[in-house]
Amino acid sequence: MRNPLRICTENYDIHINDFKKSLKDLLEGKKYSSIAVLVDENTERDCLPLFLEMLGMEIPIIKISSGEIHKNINTCQFIWKQMMELGMGRHSLLLNLGGGVIGDMGGFCASTFKRGIDFIQIPTTLLSQVDASVGGKLGIDFMGIKNSIGVFNDPQTVCIDPIFLKTLPEREIRSGFAEIIKHALIKNENQWQEIREIKDLSQVDWHVFIADSVKIKRDIVQEDPFEKGLRKALNFGHTIGHGIESVFLEKPDFLLHGEAIAIGMICESFISNEIAGLSDKELNSISSYLLSIFGHQPLEKADFKAMISIMGNDKKNIGNKINFTVLNGIGKVSINETATKTLIIKSLEYYNGLAL
Amino acid sequence: MRNPLRICTENYDIHINDFKKSLKDLLEGKKYSSIAVLVDENTERDCLPLFLEMLGMEIPIIKISSGEIHKNINTCQFIWKQMMELGMGRHSLLLNLGGGVIGDMGGFCASTFKRGIDFIQIPTTLLSQVDASVGGKLGIDFMGIKNSIGVFNDPQTVCIDPIFLKTLPEREIRSGFAEIIKHALIKNENQWQEIREIKDLSQVDWHVFIADSVKIKRDIVQEDPFEKGLRKALNFGHTIGHGIESVFLEKPDFLLHGEAIAIGMICESFISNEIAGLSDKELNSISSYLLSIFGHQPLEKADFKAMISIMGNDKKNIGNKINFTVLNGIGKVSINETATKTLIIKSLEYYNGLAL
Numbered sequence: 001m002r003n004p005l006r007i008c009t010e011n012y013d014i015h016i017n018d019f020k021k022s023l024k025d026l027l028e029g030k031k032y033s034s035i036a037v038l039v040d041e042n043t044e045r046d047c048l049p050l051f052l053e054m055l056g057m058e059i060p061i062i063k064i065s066s067g068e069i070h071k072n073i074n075t076c077q078f079i080w081k082q083m084m085e086l087g088m089g090r091h092s093l094l095l096n097l098g099g100g101v102i103g104d105m106g107g108f109c110a111s112t113f114k115r116g117i118d119f120i121q122i123p124t125t126l127l128s129q130v131d132a133s134v135g136g137k138l139g140i141d142f143m144g145i146k147n148s149i150g151v152f153n154d155p156q157t158v159c160i161d162p163i164f165l166k167t168l169p170e171r172e173i174r175s176g177f178a179e180i181i182k183h184a185l186i187k188n189e190n191q192w193q194e195i196r197e198i199k200d201l202s203q204v205d206w207h208v209f210i211a212d213s214v215k216i217k218r219d220i221v222q223e224d225p226f227e228k229g230l231r232k233a234l235n236f237g238h239t240i241g242h243g244i245e246s247v248f249l250e251k252p253d254f255l256l257h258g259e260a261i262a263i264g265m266i267c268e269s270f271i272s273n274e275i276a277g278l279s280d281k282e283l284n285s286i287s288s289y290l291l292s293i294f295g296h297q298p299l300e301k302a303d304f305k306a307m308i309s310i311m312g313n314d315k316k317n318i319g320n321k322i323n324f325t326v327l328n329g330i331g332k333v334s335i336n337e338t339a340t341k342t343l344i345i346k347s348l349e350y351y352n353g354l355a356l
Numbered sequence: 357m358r359n360p361l362r363i364c365t366e367n368y369d370i371h372i373n374d375f376k377k378s379l380k381d382l383l384e385g386k387k388y389s390s391i392a393v394l395v396d397e398n399t400e401r402d403c404l405p406l407f408l409e410m411l412g413m414e415i416p417i418i419k420i421s422s423g424e425i426h427k428n429i430n431t432c433q434f435i436w437k438q439m440m441e442l443g444m445g446r447h448s449l450l451l452n453l454g455g456g457v458i459g460d461m462g463g464f465c466a467s468t469f470k471r472g473i474d475f476i477q478i479p480t481t482l483l484s485q486v487d488a489s490v491g492g493k494l495g496i497d498f499m500g501i502k503n504s505i506g507v508f509n510d511p512q513t514v515c516i517d518p519i520f521l522k523t524l525p526e527r528e529i530r531s532g533f534a535e536i537i538k539h540a541l542i543k544n545e546n547q548w549q550e551i552r553e554i555k556d557l558s559q560v561d562w563h564v565f566i567a568d569s570v571k572i573k574r575d576i577v578q579e580d581p582f583e584k585g586l587r588k589a590l591n592f593g594h595t596i597g598h599g600i601e602s603v604f605l606e607k608p609d610f611l612l613h614g615e616a617i618a619i620g621m622i623c624e625s626f627i628s629n630e631i632a633g634l635s636d637k638e639l640n641s642i643s644s645y646l647l648s649i650f651g652h653q654p655l656e657k658a659d660f661k662a663m664i665s666i667m668g669n670d671k672k673n674i675g676n677k678i679n680f681t682v683l684n685g686i687g688k689v690s691i692n693e694t695a696t697k698t699l700i701i702k703s704l705e706y707y708n709g710l711a712l
Contacts, residue, residue, distance in 0.1 A: 077429060077498075084499055112468070115495060115506045116582075139471060142433075143440055150471045151507060226472075 005211050009218050011154040014133055016211050019159040020054045023120070026157055030118070033091040035059045038079065038106040040066035043098040046167035047124045051097055054161075059095075060086050064102075071101045071140050073149070079109040093118045093156070099125035100132045104147070107138035111153040121155045124164040126176025126206065127258060130183070130213040133158040135221045135231075152226060160214075162206040173201050174293060175258030178237075180209055182265060183216040185286065186233050189331035191216075196289050232335040236325045237265035240347065243307035244299065255297065262294040266354070267347035269327060271339050274346075276326040286330070287354055296355040304345055311344070361567050365574050367510045370489055372567050375515040376410045379476070382513055386474070389447040391415045394435065394462040396422035399454040402523035403480045407453055410517075415451075416442050420458075427457045427496050429505070435465040449474045449512070455481035456488050460503070463494035467509040477511045480520040482532025482562065483614060486539070486569040489514040491577045491587075508582060516570075518562040529557050530649065531614030534593075536565055538621060539572040541642065542592050545687035547572075552645055588691040592681045593621035596700065599663035600655065611653065618650040622710070623703035625683060627695050630702075632682040642686075643710055652711045655704055663704070664697055 005016040015022045027035070039048055039061055052058065062082040064075050083094070096106030096119060103121050110119035123129045139150015165173060177198075184191035191212050198204055217234065224231040241264020248255040255263075269286045272278035299307075311322050322344070324337045339347075361372040371378045383391070395404055395417055408414065418438040420431050439450070452462030452475060459477050466475035479485045495506015521529060533554075540547035547568055554560055573590065580587040597620020604611040611619075625642045628634035655663075667678050678700070680693045695703075 073429065073433060080498060080505060084501070084504070112495075112505050112507055114504060115493065115508055137471065139468075142436060145440070148440070148470060149436060149468050151468055152471055 005207065007211060007214055007218060009134065009154075010222055012157050014158040014160060014214055014218075016160045016214075017162070017207055019161060020056075022157070023055065023159055026120075027093075030093070030156075031091075032093040032118070034086065034088050035093045035095065036062055036083065036086055036088065037095040037097050038062045038064070038102055038109075039097050040064055040102060042066050042167075043102065043124055047097055047122075047164050050163065051122065062086075064105075066098075066101070068101055068141065071105050073140060073142060075105060076109050076140060079106070080113055083109070083113055088113070088117070090114045090117055093120065095120050095122060097122045097124060098128075099123065100128045103128050103132045104138050104150070105140050107153065107155065108140060108150050111138055111151050116153070118156045121158045123158070123160060125168060126165055126173050126210075127179060128176075129160045129162075129165075129210050130176060130217070131179045133160060134214055134217045136225065160210060162210065165206060170201060171256060171259075175256035177201060177293065178258030178261045178265070180213045181290070182234075182237055182261065183213045185265065185327060185330055186236050186325070186333045187216045187220070187331055188212070189329075192330050196285070199292075201293070229335065232323070232325050233333045234325075235323075235335075236327065236333060237261045237268050239311050239322065239324050240264040240267040240307070240344065243310040246310045247303045247306050259294055259297070262290050263297065263299070263351055266290055266351050267344075268324060270347040270350045271324060271343060272326040272328070274343060275339065276328050276334055276337060278327045278329060282327075282330050291354060298355060299348055299352055304348055307348070308341055308344055361563065363567060363570055363574060365490065365510075366578055368513050370514040370516060370570055370574075372516045372570075373518070373563055375517060376412075378513070379411065379515055382476075383449075386449070386512075387447075388449040388474070390442065390444050391449045391451065392418055392439065392442055392444060393451040393453050394418045394420070394458055394465075395453050396420055396458060398422050398523075399458065399480055403453055403478075403520050406519065407478065418442075420461075422454075422457070424457055424497065427461050429496060429498065431461060432465050432496060435462070436469055439465070439469055444469070444473070446470045446473055449476065451476050451478060453478045453480060454484075455479065456484045459484055459488045460494050460506070461496050463509065463511065464496060464506050467494055467507050472509070474512045477514045479514070479516060481524060482521055482529050482566075483535060484532075485516045485518075485521075485566050486532060486573070487535045489516060490570055490573045492581065516566060518566065521562060526557060527612060527615075531612035533557060533649065534614030534617045534621070536569045537646070538590075538593055538617065539569045541621065541683060541686055542589050542681070542689045543572045543576070543687055544568070545685075548686050552641070555648075557649075585691065588679070588681050589689045590681075591679075591691075592683065592689060593617045593624050595667050595678065595680050596620040596623040596663070596703065599666040602666045603659045603662050615650060615653070618646050619653065619655070619707060622646055622707050623700075624680060626703040626706045627680060627699060628682040628684070630699060631695065632684050632690055632693065634683045634685060638683075638686050647710060654711060655708055660701055660704055664700055667700070 002017050004018045007014040037059055094110040096102050107119055110117050123133050136152045136154045139147045142149045184195050220233055241261035244263055245260035266287050269283050273283040324339050325333055325335050326337045328334055358373050360374045363370040393415055450466040452458050463475055466473050479489050492508045492510045495503045498505045540551050576589055597617035600619055601616035622643050625639050629639040680695050681689055681691050682693045
């Protein structure tokens with residue numbers, strides 16, 4: 001099960017499983033003047049030793065503190081400064097070893113250092129392996145708004161090894177699994193049927209699911225690299241999910257991204273059932289499977305208003321309509337649909353009712 | 357002499373002279389959700405009233421302090437914050453009204469705000485009209501290194517009106533004129549012959565010279581947008597010129613960019629004469645014309661070492677050779693040539709000797 005797999009995108013390849021040879025070939029071909037690796041304290045401890053062994057050489061590290069809270073312009077300045085002090089220049093390479101924060105911020109720093117140097121993404125969480133590895137979205141949070149400063153840019157290559165997942169808590173795996181489910185729901189009913197067989201996340205051989213999921217995202221992004229249309233399909237579950245995630249940031253029992261998206265997918269499936277032709281049977285199948293994996297997190301009625309207000313601020317809205325991506329059926333999406341606040345509240349109440 | 361002129365590049369058009377109609381058409385076609393204009397205290401006073409009259413509408417302004425010293429990440433954060441507070445989003449437009457600092461930094465802020473929004477450059481100095489209006493180089497200074505953080509990105513359009521030049525001190529005009537001379541020297545002997553007729557800068561009708569100069573740069577950049585090869589032709593005069601400019605930054609009688617480049621072109625013409633076939637007659641014609649316009653600024657021998665050290669740090673060097681772009685004749689360049697330190701010193705001494 002460790003055969004190297006390669007997924008091609010327009011501008012770069014994604015290597016899954018044993019990427020040692022592909023990485024070595026790329027480095028030899030490019031003859032970089034210098035190389036550094038960006039890590040946080042977790043990936044330094046859990047992933048770096050294994051990665052350096054694969055790489056077969058010692059390289060300088062740039063180490064930042066983990067967590068979304070550090071995905072900001074101050075950390076960028078620290079990274080740029082380190083790159084300068086290491087003497088990195090236009091012909092240097094930055095390796096980003098970590099989850100979404102490392103990939104987004106490291107990619108942004110590389111894309112803006114000396115007007116852009118090469119970088120390679122080595123995502124180490126399930127979420128970043130299936131989500132951040134395609135699409136070229138890089139950036140940081142600014143003034144409390146997620147990803148509000150950034151660029152679109154592609155890495156030289158992406159190296160995914162499911163071996164890094166062994167270092168993750170099960171909750172992190174489950175969070176990434178939500179994006180795999182989403183990709184199947186919007187584009188591939190067969191994959192959805194396979195996914196539904198998964199009961200115990202600790203027993204999954206992830207590389208096939210990662211590969212299929214990455215291919216779905218690759219196909220969507222390829223048709224719409226700058227998010228002008230079709231790519232909004234990927235927002236399924238994210239309008240409501242993002243509203244829930246933001247409100248829970250203020251609470252002691254915060255939700256991981258995928259946990260919030262799982263709730264968002266249930267609510268938006270309810271909306272899809274009401275306005276877009278998703279059948280009752282499909283809605284029930286989605287809701288019951290997601291509950292079986294993610295459990296149920298009651299939402300407080302008092303928070304509904306704040307959640308909806310955040311949905312209204314999403315940067316993908318034009319004017320004051322709240323945009324949704326809905327399912328016409330499993331594997332079929334419509335973008336640019338809108339829902340009323342009343343219907344959104346109904347969907348949140350539907351989710352709450354599922355616990356009964 | 358106020359007929360609109362249009363120069364097309366691969367991704368956008370450059371409008372020279374009366375750009376009112378072109379700008380209006382673009383704004384009507386694009387239906388931006390909001391528009392703001394970036395100015396400094398000089399362009400707010402000297403250029404904004406005229407520009408708003410052309411535009412025919414009132415728009416919010418974002419105002420920063422003028423000068424290269426403010427071209428940094430702190431000012432970017434101020435600009436991004438203002439953009440957020442104005443409610444700007446992906447479908448907004450930023451107009452950059454000013455010289456190189458406004459264009460470089462405003463373009464960078466627009467290119468990174470919400471992963472990139474549209475921007476239009478309205479360069480108001482001769483230097484930025486002929487130099488910064490083509491090529492997509494955007495960015496800021498960081499840790500004392502010029503333009504070390506930035507991106508390559510194109511504006512929606514560039515609007516050049518020589519009328520703004522009337523607000524500039526003659527010294528600024530002369531500085532921009534150095535780049536016009538450079539463009540002719542590297543690519544167009546006929547233009548060089550026309551330029552040599554210019555004796556009094558206050559009597560020049562600039563729009564034709566701007567248009568010809570922009571076309572030269574456009575042709576070079578088009579063949580090499582990311583500065584991998586041919587574009588280095590534009591570095592003529594800049595290796596030594598940049599070393600001189602940096603050393604003079606520490607002195608009370610600092611040099612404007614073009615003034616330093618004029619000296620750099622004389623020195624690098626000397627090197628071209630020694631190693632690349634530029635004839636004695638051509639060297640003399642370049643030196644004597646540049647002296648007639650820029651006068652002579654004696655260089656201190658004690659500074660030569662520092663100047664050469666800065667040349668060695670240029671981000672375009674690979675390894676420790678000092679790269680030069682040299683003239684094989686007027687209108688003909690060779691890139692990737694190298695010169696020894698001895699020869700560089702000889703060229704600085706040649707320049708000093710011209711005062712005798």
